Amino acid sequence: MSAALLDFPTPGPSVRDLVERAVDPHILLGMPHLNSSGLSETWLMKELGHRHWLMLARHLGLDTADFRTADGEEAYAAICATSLTAARFNVARANDILSIHSKLSAVSRTQTSTRHELSVDGRRIGTVELISTFVHRAIKGNNHSIARVTLPEPQGQRFEWSALAKNAADIRNGRLRTHFGIPVLAEKALRTFRFNPSISQEFNGAGLFYFAEFQALADRALENWFPSKGPVSRREVFFLGNIEKNESVLFDLIDCYSDPKTVYGQLRREDGKVIARMFNTCADGA
Missing domain, CATH: 3.10.129.10 (Hotdog Thioesterase)
Structure with missing residues (x-):
């Protein structure tokens, strides 16, 4: 009598595990992250946008960045302002380790900031701040109809002042x-x-x-x-x-x-x- 060998698939990582990996502060740099002048700003902003959304999801107690309005409609944490300061991206080279140390703070009932300190081998190469607000399409499928929407916020939340958020409001209202x-x-x-x-x-x-x-x-x-x-x-x-x-x-x-x-x-x-x-x-x- 022979016994069949059963091949049971090894369980993969959980979504929560993958979120933690995605916000790991250290990245080994290679060609996808670089351009002819050093670190690619376009790649960096996409990466920090992704981290911003995942950090916001954790802040709201969600497993993933699947944001929904009270009636279940899909919402997006749209970036409404970005700031890059003291950039020295020419320092970055292939096989360097880029470190990204990030902090999230709520700046109002509708806006969230993440601040990211960037360094390569202990040398600071810049600071990035992203401000987001939740939006949805007022008209389905119409990108011209993007409008702000309010999502539930954590209880007892404290707000921190952001010069970037203030400048963004002043730009929108013609005050700057x-x-x-x-x-x-x-x-x-x-x-x-x-x-x-x-x-x-x-x-x-x-x-x-x-x-x-x-x-x-x-x-x-x-x-x-x-x-x-x-x-x-x-x-x-x-x-x-x-x-x-x-x-x-x-x-x-x-x-x-x-x-x-x-x-x-x-x-x-x-x-x-x-x-x-x-x-x-x-x-x-x-």
């Missing part, structure tokens, strides 16, 4: 007069760059133009106009809307100085709606 030393209300474009986003490359899994692609688009324009510009050392982006698939987006250069060390630009839809305002300071060029 100058930023990075440049008048904010001036909107006459010095130059305009037209871009046709790829549905398969620049839109995320929610069908929205990915927040990390806003700055990537602006860099394409600036590199086209100023080929010798240096890498960005400081950047703030304030997000005001989104675009539909198959819709063009335009980057307007509004003002710049120091040839062009400091730049203020805006992204707008074909209908003229401004969907982002962006302020950059670059290191010395080549």
Whole structure:
């Protein structure tokens, strides 16, 4: 009499285990994380956006970043402002270890901040802050109808002040007069760059133009106009809307100085709606 050997599959890691792995503070850098100048800012923003959403899910007591309104409708933790300061991404090389130490704080009933301190081999290479707010599509399938929505918040939550969140509110309400030393209300474009986003490359899994692609688009324009510009050392982006698939987006250069060390630009839809305002300071060029 022979006994059949049964092959029982080994249980895989739990979702909670995978979330903990995803927010591990250390990453071995390789080609996906780098560009010709060092650490890729576009990759970094996608990675930090992912960490932001997972940290927010844990903060709300969820196993995954599956956010829902009170009536079960899908909601998204949309990034509404980003800040990059003291960036020295040229330090990063393949096989270096990037350390990301992150902290989450609620800044209002509707907004959450995560702050990420970046270092390579003990050398600080920058700080990033992301501010998110929950949104949904007021009209199903329409990216122009993105609107804020309130989700249940933890009991006894304390709010922390954020200069980035305040500037974002002032940008939206027209209260911020100058930023990075440049008048904010001036909107006459010095130059305009037209871009046709790829549905398969620049839109995320929610069908929205990915927040990390806003700055990537602006860099394409600036590199086209100023080929010798240096890498960005400081950047703030304030997000005001989104675009539909198959819709063009335009980057307007509004003002710049120091040839062009400091730049203020805006992204707008074909209908003229401004969907982002962006302020950059670059290191010395080549």
